[in-house]
Amino acid sequence: MSLDSLGCSYANVQAATDNFSFDNFIGEGGYGIVYRGKLNDGQFVAVKVQKETKAQSCAEFLAEVYPLSFARHTNIVTLLGYCCKGNLRILIYEYISNKSLEWHLFDNGAKVLDWNQRYSIAIGAAKGLQFLHEECRGSPIIHCNIRPSNILLTNDFVPMLGDFGLAKFGTSRFDKQRKLLGNLGYVAPECRENGGVGVRCVKADVYAFGILLMQLISGRKALDSSTPDNNITHWALSFIERLALHELVDSRVEDAYCKYELYSMARAAYLCVQTQPALRPTITEVLSILEGTNDHLRHVKSNLYPIIISSEACSLN
Numbered sequence: 509m510s511l512d513s514l515g516c517s518y519a520n521v522q523a524a525t526d527n528f529s530f531d532n533f534i535g536e537g538g539y540g541i542v543y544r545g546k547l548n549d550g551q552f553v554a555v556k557v558q559k560e561t562k563a564q565s566c567a568e569f570l571a572e573v574y575p576l577s578f579a580r581h582t583n584i585v586t587l588l589g590y591c592c593k594g595n596l597r598i599l600i601y602e603y604i605s606n607k608s609l610e611w612h613l614f615d616n617g618a619k620v621l622d623w624n625q626r627y628s629i630a631i632g633a634a635k636g637l638q639f640l641h642e643e644c645r646g647s648p649i650i651h652c653n654i655r656p657s658n659i660l661l662t663n664d665f666v667p668m669l670g671d672f673g674l675a676k677f678g679t680s681r682f683d684k685q686r687k688l689l690g691n692l693g694y695v696a697p698e699c700r701e702n703g704g705v706g707v708r709c710v711k712a713d714v715y716a717f718g719i720l721l722m723q724l725i726s727g728r729k730a731l732d733s734s735t736p737d738n739n740i741t742h743w744a745l746s747f748i749e750r751l752a753l754h755e756l757v758d759s760r761v762e763d764a765y766c767k768y769e770l771y772s773m774a775r776a777a778y779l780c781v782q783t784q785p786a787l788r789p790t791i792t793e794v795l796s797i798l799e800g801t802n803d804h805l806r807h808v809k810s811n812l813y814p815i816i817i818s819s820e821a822c823s824l825n
């Protein structure tokens with residue numbers, strides 16, 4: 509692939525989105541506005557139009573996004589192309605059809621994610637992040653914005669990480685404010701001074717991944733003003749430290765969960781949100797914990813002692 513092959517003409521993007529019509533509007537985040545589009549060959553795409561551009565030439569923009577196009581993995585949303593037109597900066601991604609994890613956890617009143625779906629989303633998302641951090645050409649790619657809205661789901665509920673590597677593009681005061689409010693729950697302690705904007709460190713991604721695990725288990729928002737203990741980390745750690753793990757589980761899941769998988773997810777979450785980055789595991793170590801192949805990880809400091817759970821406990825009946 510060359511820089512040229514990634515380029516898309518503005519006319520093509522206009523045609524694909526029906527001139528950015530309201531009918532094709534999907535949503536708006538920190539970086540910009542997202543539209544659904546259909547290319548000439550019939551492929552559906554998500555077109556992300558940057559809201560406000562810093563003084564950056566098209567060449568500089570390209571130099572920053574080009575490495576992201578090499579990230580190709582089952583659990584990563586592929587960046588298909590880009591387009592520059594005047595001050596507009598546009599990214600074109602493959603379209604993922606089954607909404608975001610955010611929607612399934614918090615907005616879908618009709619159907620609750622079951623335990624198997626939650627556990628396999630945790631594993632798939634960890635594999636995507638492992639690829640970005642350790643395996644991808646040009647790695648590490650720091651995601652910088654791990655949270656449920658940036659985990660898109662296929663119709664088979666395969667999780668795909670989107671919006672990796674874009675944090676540095678949110679530059680205006682408005683974006684900083686928005687990120688501070690919207691993402692604060694995911695920002696690692698060492699990065700909070702500037703609201704986490706532009707943070708580039710793999711262990712900050714691991715911290716955010718820990719929050720994500722807590723959300724998968726509990727179905728709670730990272731910061732929830734409607735509950736007395738509104739910070740998910742404080743709330744969850746109080747139960748994890750007492751090994752009262754059943755208290756963490758989303759009440760909508762009822763008893764239909766696997767205790768061993770719950771233990772693995774809670775243990776991984778506990779380690780991921782350690783205040784000191786050096787005490788957090790790498791994402792590969794997180795994956796081993798989640799998959800239950802982590803007995804060699806004794807060097808990872810943990811107050812969470814193993815508990816004996818029989819493998820039969822994993823049967824959900």
Ligand SMILES: Nc1ncnc2c1ncn2[C@@H]1O[C@H](COP(=O)(O)OP(=O)(O)OP(=O)(O)O)[C@@H](O)[C@H]1O
Binds near residue numbers: 653
């Ligand atoms: N590749 C994609 N396929 C389908 N829907 C997408 C895709 N990328 C983003 N979306 C959807 O578009 C909407 C807006 O996404 P956007 O990334 O702009 O906001 P966000 O995820 O809420 O915030 P952030 O800026 O922190 O990523 C969300 O509902 C998201 O699920």
Ligand SMILES: [Mg+2]
Binds near residue numbers: 537657658670671
């Ligand atoms: Mg997003």
